[in-house]
Amino acid sequence: MSVTSRYREAWEGFWRDAPDEAGAVFWDAEPALTVGIHLALFEPHMTAAGLPFVDLGCGNGTQTRFLADRYPRVLGVDLSASALRHARNADPAGQVEFRQVDAAEKAEAEQLHAEMGDVNVYMRGVLHQCDPDDRQPLADGIAALLGERGRAFVVELAEAAGPILRGLARSPEGPPPKLAPVFAHGIAPGEVADAAVPEHVTAAGLTVLAKGELPLMTTDYNPDGTRIELPSKWLVVGRPG
Numbered sequence: 070m071s072v073t074s075r076y077r078e079a080w081e082g083f084w085r086d087a088p089d090e091a092g093a094v095f096w097d098a099e100p101a102l103t104v105g106i107h108l109a110l111f112e113p114h115m116t117a118a119g120l121p122f123v124d125l126g127c128g129n130g131t132q133t134r135f136l137a138d139r140y141p142r143v144l145g146v147d148l149s150a151s152a153l154r155h156a157r158n159a160d161p162a163g164q165v166e167f168r169q170v171d172a173a174e175k176a177e178a179e180q181l182h183a184e185m186g187d188v189n190v191y192m193r194g195v196l197h198q199c200d201p202d203d204r205q206p207l208a209d210g211i212a213a214l215l216g217e218r219g220r221a222f223v224v225e226l227a228e229a230a231g232p233i234l235r236g237l238a239r240s241p242e243g244p245p246p247k248l249a250p251v252f253a254h255g256i257a258p259g260e261v262a263d264a265a266v267p268e269h270v271t272a273a274g275l276t277v278l279a280k281g282e283l284p285l286m287t288t289d290y291n292p293d294g295t296r297i298e299l300p301s302k303w304l305v306v307g308r309p310g
Contacts, residue, residue, distance in 0.1 A: 076200060076256065077148055077171075083254040084129075084151035089158060091131065095247040096194055098286040100135035104191065106283070107222055107303065108139075111191075114278050114305045117218035121188045123181075125172055125211070126195035130156030130165060136191065137165045144185070146170035173203045178210035187216030190223075194285065194301075196269070197226045197261045204261070208269035211306075220278070220307040223266070226285060227300040231260045234299070245289040245297065263302060276309040 087094055119141070124133040127145030129152055137143040145167040147153055153167045160167075172178050182188070190211055196204055211221050238244045238252055267277050284298035291297055 079255045080149040084149045092288040102286040104132040111222040123188045125192040128152050172210035173206040178213040187218040190221035193224050208273040212273040224303040230299040247289040270306045275306045279305040
């Protein structure tokens with residue numbers, strides 16, 4: 070049993086209580102502000118034609134559906150069955166395949182690779198939500214999915230996001246309404262050192278092919294009406310050579 074099982078129920082509770090409406094979840098920003106921007110950074114490094122795409126930690130599938138409009142085969146995977154129910158409900162035509170997968174479990178990642186072959190992976194804001202003991206297994210799972218030809222786009226909160234989130238949580242008015250359920254269910258974003266993400270990548274046998282910084286867009290707003298943006302860092306990773 071993986072360490073992940075300890076917070077599986079926290080995610081189940083969060084997604085069980087989450088509204089169905091688009092943008093109701095704190096990080097569920099519209100694709101034009103998220104994956105649409107990320108693809109311009111990622112696609113030049115997707116050198117193997119025709120690979121399937123896996124949206125790892127797909128949640129309610131907002132970004133997955135965007136990817137499915139652009140690639141022949143896209144699979145959305147998530148730890149939470151409740152998240153996947155949201156995803157399927159938002160895709161009544163069944164355009165996208167969604168599946169419950171714990172990518173930090175080596176056997177599950179290897180089984181998915183055996184089925185699909187090498188894939189490209191999109192992962193937004195998942196590593197910093199993991200328990201510390203699960204971060205390297207998750208990176209190892211990504212490496213298993215990529216195989217020799219796949220590439221992954223990984224975007225995670227930067228260290229500088231921590232003080233911003235703590236400030237929002239301690240606001241005299243309370244946390245913003247869409248952030249409050251995240252804290253209430255015990256899945257407040259963890260803090261991962263900026264240097265730790267590339268270290269996990271390297272330990273998994275992967276190479277950083279490109280990197281940069283971007284704001285991670287949310288669906289909530291500051292008291293002055295501006296959208297809450299959190300500092301993030303992105304990497305494109307794959308096998309060396």
